[in-house]
Amino acid sequence: MNATQIEPDAPLGARGEAPNVTPLQGDRFGGILDAAGEALDRAERAENAFGNHRGGLVEMMVERASADVMLQIAAAAAQRTTQAVSTLIGMQV
Numbered sequence: 001m002n003a004t005q006i007e008p009d010a011p012l013g014a015r016g017e018a019p020n021v022t023p024l025q026g027d028r029f030g031g032i033l034d035a036a037g038e039a040l041d042r043a044e045r046a047e048n049a050f051g052n053h054r055g056g057l058v059e060m061m062v063e064r065a066s067a068d069v070m071l072q073i074a075a076a077a078a079q080r081t082t083q084a085v086s087t088l089i090g091m092q093v
Helices: 028-051 057-090
Strands: none
Touching: 028 057
16 A cells, blocks of 8 residues: 655645635635525516516516526536535545
8 A cells, every 4th residue: 555645735834834714715605605695686676676667677687697697606516516525425545
C-alpha cells in the first residue's frame, strides 16, 4: 500500500495556519437558494400587480423567466452537490 501526503486546497499563511474563510466563501449554495427565493418573490409580486391592473405583462414575463432560470441554477447546483457527496460516500478508503 502506498500512502502520499495530502496537499491542502488553499495555501497556508506565513506561520502555517489555515486561511480564514468568510461565510460568503463557504456558503455559496445557500446564496444561490436565497437568490432563487428572492426571484420567486419578485415574480409573484409582478404577477399580483398585473392581476390588479397595476403592472405590465412584459414585466411579469421577465420576472417569471428570471425566476425560472434561478430555479434551474439552484437545481443544477443541488444535483451536482448530491452527485459529489454520493461519489465521496461510495469511495473505498
